[in-house]
Amino acid sequence: MKIRFQNARILSMKEGEDIFLGELHVTDNKISYIGEGKPEFSKESWDRVIDAKGNVLMPGFKNAHTHSAMTFLRTYAEDLPLKEWLYEKVFPMEAKLKPEDMYPLSILAIMEYLTSGITANFDMYMAPEFVAKAAKDTGFRTVLCGSANDFGGTKESLRKEYETLNKYHELVSYQLGFHAEYTTSKELMLDIADLAKELKTPVYLHNSETKEEVAGCVERYGKTPTAFLDSIGMFEYGGGGFHCVHMTEEDLNICKEKGLYVVSNPGSNCKLASGIAPVSKMLEMGIPVALGTDGPASNNCLDMFKEMFLVSGLQKIACEDATAVDSMEVLKMATVNGAKAMGLIDCDVLDEGKLADLIMIDLNQPNMQPIHHIPKNIVYSGSKLNVAMTMVNGSILYEKGAFFIGVKAEEIYEKANEIIARIKETK
Numbered sequence: 001m002k003i004r005f006q007n008a009r010i011l012s013m014k015e016g017e018d019i020f021l022g023e024l025h026v027t028d029n030k031i032s033y034i035g036e037g038k039p040e041f042s043k044e045s046w047d048r049v050i051d052a053k054g055n056v057l058m059p060g061f062k063n064a065h066t067h068s069a070m071t072f073l074r075t076y077a078e079d080l081p082l083k084e085w086l087y088e089k090v091f092p093m094e095a096k097l098k099p100e101d102m103y104p105l106s107i108l109a110i111m112e113y114l115t116s117g118i119t120a121n122f123d124m125y126m127a128p129e130f131v132a133k134a135a136k137d138t139g140f141r142t143v144l145c146g147s148a149n150d151f152g153g154t155k156e157s158l159r160k161e162y163e164t165l166n167k168y169h170e171l172v173s174y175q176l177g178f179h180a181e182y183t184t185s186k187e188l189m190l191d192i193a194d195l196a197k198e199l200k201t202p203v204y205l206h207n208s209e210t211k212e213e214v215a216g217c218v219e220r221y222g223k224t225p226t227a228f229l230d231s232i233g234m235f236e237y238g239g240g241g242f243h244c245v246h247m248t249e250e251d252l253n254i255c256k257e258k259g260l261y262v263v264s265n266p267g268s269n270c271k272l273a274s275g276i277a278p279v280s281k282m283l284e285m286g287i288p289v290a291l292g293t294d295g296p297a298s299n300n301c302l303d304m305f306k307e308m309f310l311v312s313g314l315q316k317i318a319c320e321d322a323t324a325v326d327s328m329e330v331l332k333m334a335t336v337n338g339a340k341a342m343g344l345i346d347c348d349v350l351d352e353g354k355l356a357d358l359i360m361i362d363l364n365q366p367n368m369q370p371i372h373h374i375p376k377n378i379v380y381s382g383s384k385l386n387v388a389m390t391m392v393n394g395s396i397l398y399e400k401g402a403f404f405i406g407v408k409a410e411e412i413y414e415k416a417n418e419i420i421a422r423i424k425e426t427k
Helices: 039-043 068-073 082-094 099-115 128-138 155-165 186-199 211-221 225-231 249-258 266-271 279-284 304-319 327-341 374-381 409-425
Strands: 002-010 020-027 030-035 048-051 056-059 061-066 118-123 141-145 172-180 203-207 239-243 261-264 289-291 358-361 387-392 395-399
Touching: 056 327, 061 261, 061 289, 061 327, 068 082, 068 099, 068 128, 068 409, 099 118, 099 128, 099 387, 099 395, 099 409, 118 327, 118 387, 128 141, 128 155, 128 172, 155 172, 155 186, 172 186, 172 239, 186 203, 203 225, 211 225, 225 249, 249 279, 261 279, 261 327, 266 304, 279 289, 279 304, 289 304, 289 327, 304 327, 304 374, 327 374
Parallel strands: 002 048, 002 056, 061 118, 118 141, 141 172, 172 203, 203 239, 239 261, 261 289
Antiparallel strands: 002 020, 020 030, 056 358, 358 387, 387 395
């Protein structure tokens, strides 16, 4: 396939490059040209020519922390603190799921990602082989994260996932991980640290999401989760933490020293009253921060525009500084940093030779007019309604409200409702 985008405002997200008017070509699954339009391009043979009409082409958003199949719990457990929400509502319902349920439930999430301009996600959930199949079948890019804990998972099962899923399909990759310190025995965490050293790979987990979590770890091990995990060699090859709300100075220094990525989830942290992560301080220290929605049970929508607005707005409140975390830094979190955290170094920016994971932002909407500063418009005014097109790996999967993922939306909605009806009837 050869696709030509012309008359586009191109926001490449390359360091130091401003938005410019030009065109972008996609050949098969890669960007083959990016630059100014030339008369000779019209003489070439194209499978499709798309006139962007001044709209923005930019890298797709990278949702760096998700639990996709938790779509079945959307609005099921509301207005509860994290521990009660997790142990009394979420875990009992998850126990009733069948592994094959993860397939349609993940596709439902993928559809929502596409409407929000998300071209890849970093997913931690059960039965990852079914999540991988959902990604492959729909054409979506997914990075799977290990989710071992005391309810299931061993060093050997993680090794098998790592070896199998990293060879599964070009759209699927896998990073080593486990659920959290508070759900995982010390013995298993030591095994995971050993496996990370053996494979020379990073490790990711939920980290320091609540005050209670941190206090529990200090009581058990005399250290915060970050310090404890560092003390057992968990981060010798890097990695990162999801949430990282309650971090000490020592924790932040460890993140900086080890090159750890922090994935902030402001929407989920607000809804569960977990707190506000010190993102501004992290950025000042040079700690790379990415953005995630978390799962649809705790957020509840999988909307990167909401996360971008919140991560900036909440820092301005927390720091009492209206200049904290400006729009370009936010866009970098949502694109470049997310890609790097997930190991997707070939689709972080728009450039020749990079994978064609990109989106078109419609500026011809009331919320985008007048045009003073496009990046600020996207962060502070943008919404899903502005996503005109989402392309993954050179294929358009969503355009003007329609999905091109090999399955009808109505079939997925019906299947998701069948699953939740069955679970509710299960004793």
